[in-house]
Amino acid sequence: MLTDQAIWDAVGEVADPEVPVLTIADLGVLRGVRREGDQVVVTITPTYSGCPAMDLIRHEVELTLQALHVDGRVETVLSPAWTTDWMSEEGKAKLTEYGIAPPTGTRAVGGPVSVSLTIRCPLCGSPDTTELSRFGSTSCKSLWRCNSCREPFDHFKDL
Amino acid sequence: MNDLFTYTLRLGDDALIAAQRTAEWIAAAPQLEEDVALGNIGLDQLGQARSLLQYAGQLEGAGRSEDDLAYFRDEREFTNVQLVELPNGDFAATMARLLYFATYQHLLYEELRGCADETLAGVAGKAVKEVAYHVDHATQWVLRLGDGTEESHRRMQAGLDAMWPYTAELFASDDLVRRLDVAVDPSTLEEEWLRRVTQVIEESTCSMPTSSYQHSGGRQGRHSEHLGYLLAELQHIARSHPGAQW
Numbered sequence: 001m002l003t004d005q006a007i008w009d010a011v012g013e014v015a016d017p018e019v020p021v022l023t024i025a026d027l028g029v030l031r032g033v034r035r036e037g038d039q040v041v042v043t044i045t046p047t048y049s050g051c052p053a054m055d056l057i058r059h060e061v062e063l064t065l066q067a068l069h070v071d072g073r074v075e076t077v078l079s080p081a082w083t084t085d086w087m088s089e090e091g092k093a094k095l096t097e098y099g100i101a102p103p104t105g106t107r108a109v110g111g112p113v114s115v116s117l118t119i120r121c122p123l124c125g126s127p128d129t130t131e132l133s134r135f136g137s138t139s140c141k142s143l144w145r146c147n148s149c150r151e152p153f154d155h156f157k158d159l
Numbered sequence: 160m161n162d163l164f165t166y167t168l169r170l171g172d173d174a175l176i177a178a179q180r181t182a183e184w185i186a187a188a189p190q191l192e193e194d195v196a197l198g199n200i201g202l203d204q205l206g207q208a209r210s211l212l213q214y215a216g217q218l219e220g221a222g223r224s225e226d227d228l229a230y231f232r233d234e235r236e237f238t239n240v241q242l243v244e245l246p247n248g249d250f251a252a253t254m255a256r257l258l259y260f261a262t263y264q265h266l267l268y269e270e271l272r273g274c275a276d277e278t279l280a281g282v283a284g285k286a287v288k289e290v291a292y293h294v295d296h297a298t299q300w301v302l303r304l305g306d307g308t309e310e311s312h313r314r315m316q317a318g319l320d321a322m323w324p325y326t327a328e329l330f331a332s333d334d335l336v337r338r339l340d341v342a343v344d345p346s347t348l349e350e351e352w353l354r355r356v357t358q359v360i361e362e363s364t365c366s367m368p369t370s371s372y373q374h375s376g377g378r379q380g381r382h383s384e385h386l387g388y389l390l391a392e393l394q395h396i397a398r399s400h401p402g403a404q405w
Binding site for chain 2: 046048052080083133135136139
């Protein structure tokens with residue numbers, strides 16, 4: 001019989017359909033693997049309430065379980081709420097390499113004042129960048145431009 | 160009647176109708192980035208609505224799903240506040256509404272995430288972080304338009320004034336919220352809401368709206384004439400093809 005860790009490792013390889021360079025383990029979307037009797041229960045949590053990728057992720061996890069011949073189901077939980085703090089260091093490195101600036105650990109909003117942050121350009125490394133829009137091509141990203149190399153880029157924003 | 164069901168339905172209806180109105184801006188906003196921003200904000204609101212309506216369906220125990228609640232109820236069965244059902248108006252009016260509504264939702268969800276109901280607390284804990292971005296977005300636009308040109312200032316002021324008579328309903332208390340332990344009595348949020356909204360409006364160089372007339376009735380299913388048209392668009396495919404899957 002497969003161990004819970006082996007199941008975690010296998011389903012953790014499911015890629016995020018919107019940022020395919022990241023796995024659900026890198027993202028922190030995979031929350032747990034446990035057993036209820038003979039059944040394996042995999043829990044996942046959405047990055048944003050309306051994240052449209054969740055249905056596909058759930059389906060891919062189910063397919064992975066089937067391929068392992070594991071009798072299991074997938075549960076979605078909202079609490080504790082997902083945060084970019086759960087993203088692995090490996091995930092952040094992969095994001096940079098892919099051309100997306102990773103989260104910095106400082107939230108731009110939600111505190112008493114809205115703060116401006118410097119995000120380093122993932123392409124040329126320059127800190128001289130400008131936020132074009134706090135909302136980007138997916139819920140989890142904002143849109144930036146580098147003033148040095150002039151390239152636009154996405155930033156995986158802190159939540 | 161199941162109080163927790165009714166309460167959850169109110170929160171879900173607010174989020175659902177707000178999402179539908181916000182989504183109307185997609186491909187019609189003044190710039191591409193704004194299409195994307197409002198698309199994202201609408202998606203957050205829709206996500207919150209889905210979680211809330213799904214939970215409401217479970218609480219009711221009559222086998223209704225989130226889709227049944229969204230697509231197969233009539234106007235008088237919706238319990239959202241009238242603020243969210245109003246037509247978008249121009250872009251400034253939409254930003255005025257987002258400032259009013261998101262600031263309210265932020266205060267509400269902050270309280271609700273500590274409530275004794277695990278599911279509602281979970282939804283609120285998730286939503287509060289998303290809504291912080293909505294407040295920030297609305298604030299930036301109110302400041303920019305209010306403190307912009309003569310024309311943008313005039314239209315920002317008009318938007319703030321037009322939406323204002325629908326804000327008192329957000330804070331109306333009733334027997335249900337006082338009776339139900341987990342509910343946040345919205346009247347307790349009003350003072351802090353007013354402080355935050357006033358700060359933004361003053362900084363934007365606009366004036367606080369002065370209208371004293373306030374609409375009410377949404378929580379009891381009494382709506383403006385606009386909700387029926389909105390629901391017709393939202394529901395017609397699901398009602399023309401009941402049970403269809405896509």
